[in-house]
Amino acid sequence: MVDDIVFWGLAVVSVASGVAVFRVDSMARATYALAVSFVTVGLVLLLFGLDYLGIVVVLMMVMEMAIMAIYMIMFMGMNPALMPMSMVHGKRTAVTVAGLTFAVLAAGILLVDWPERRGAPAADLTLSLGHAVMGSKMLVMITVSAVLFATIVSALVLALPRGRYDTDGADDGDRASGEAPS
Amino acid sequence: MTLQTVLLVAAALFCVGLYGAISQQVVVMVMMGLELMLNGVILAAGAFWWFLSPAPDGQVLLLVVITAMTVEMAMGFAVATLLHRSRGSDMTDMATDLSR
Numbered sequence: 001m002v003d004d005i006v007f008w009g010l011a012v013v014s015v016a017s018g019v020a021v022f023r024v025d026s027m028a029r030a031t032y033a034l035a036v037s038f039v040t041v042g043l044v045l046l047l048f049g050l051d052y053l054g055i056v057v058v059l060m061m062v063m064e065m066a067i068m069a070i071y072m073i074m075f076m077g078m079n080p081a082l083m084p085m086s087m088v089h090g091k092r093t094a095v096t097v098a099g100l101t102f103a104v105l106a107a108g109i110l111l112v113d114w115p116e117r118r119g120a121p122a123a124d125l126t127l128s129l130g131h132a133v134m135g136s137k138m139l140v141m142i143t144v145s146a147v148l149f150a151t152i153v154s155a156l157v158l159a160l161p162r163g164r165y166d167t168d169g170a171d172d173g174d175r176a177s178g179e180a181p182s
Numbered sequence: 183m184t185l186q187t188v189l190l191v192a193a194a195l196f197c198v199g200l201y202g203a204i205s206q207q208v209v210v211m212v213m214m215g216l217e218l219m220l221n222g223v224i225l226a227a228g229a230f231w232w233f234l235s236p237a238p239d240g241q242v243l244l245l246v247v248i249t250a251m252t253v254e255m256a257m258g259f260a261v262a263t264l265l266h267r268s269r270g271s272d273m274t275d276m277a278t279d280l281s282r
Binding site for chain 2: 003007008011015018019021027030031037045048049053056057064067071072087091093098101102105110114117119120122128131132133141144147151152159161
């Protein structure tokens with residue numbers, strides 16, 4: 001009973017703050033709204049007993065949203081990031097597509113005859129996750145680690161001023177004359 | 183709290199994110215829409231794990247989804263930085279080269 005009340009409270013806040021992301025006046029407020037939505041979903045995971053993953057979601061998303069707020073203010077200037085703004089295109093199409101998608105998903109959720117629960121959760125869920133990651137699912141984590149490393153390299157190559165050609169134009173003359181770039 | 187109710191909330195989060203990803207003009211706001219969609223996926227994956235099969239495999243799937251979200255954020259920030267540096271703007275309408 002208590003779980004139900006807590007879940008519905010978190011669900012309402014989660015969806016409402018999700019809607020607020022695209023309704024509030026400023027990008028900074030939108031970032032905070034998204035952070036609230038993530039925190040509530042992390043708390044729902046805690047309700048499921050997923051202590052480790054719930055805490056990871058909460059901590060990671062709060063940090064990500066803090067970085068995102070800095071990005072918005074950095075790229076858009078202080079005023080546009082904090083002042084009222086509305087930058088949308090194809091609003092009617094977006095509402096239609098999102099509404100139809102929800103209708104299809106809701107129909108599937110309500111019409112499918114979901115199976116009964118199989119098995120019971122382990123006594124220590126974090127320990128069982130650790131055993132899975134370091135045992136039967138190690139290949140998954142090895143793949144994830146390679147993807148994360150590739151992401152770090154790709155993001156740096158894209159974001160660095162010198163770009164993937166290792167030149168920002170300033171040393172083009174040096175290259176042409178065969179001299180090493182300074 | 184049943185599987186259906188949790189999945190309906192997850193679907194609502196996914197669709198709100200879908201609306202944002204389609205409608206927003208600023209790259210970072212598009213990223214926020216994608217993040218919201220993945221937020222719904224995380225909730226749905228957690229619900230499937232809890233209500234259908236509470237085995238460790240489901241937790242690993244959740245970890246993979248969270249990783250996908252991290253990758254999306256990192257690459258999105260990198261692309262936004264590149265766009266801003268090369269075009270002086272972070273609007274999606276300024277990055278339609280491939281549509282020509």
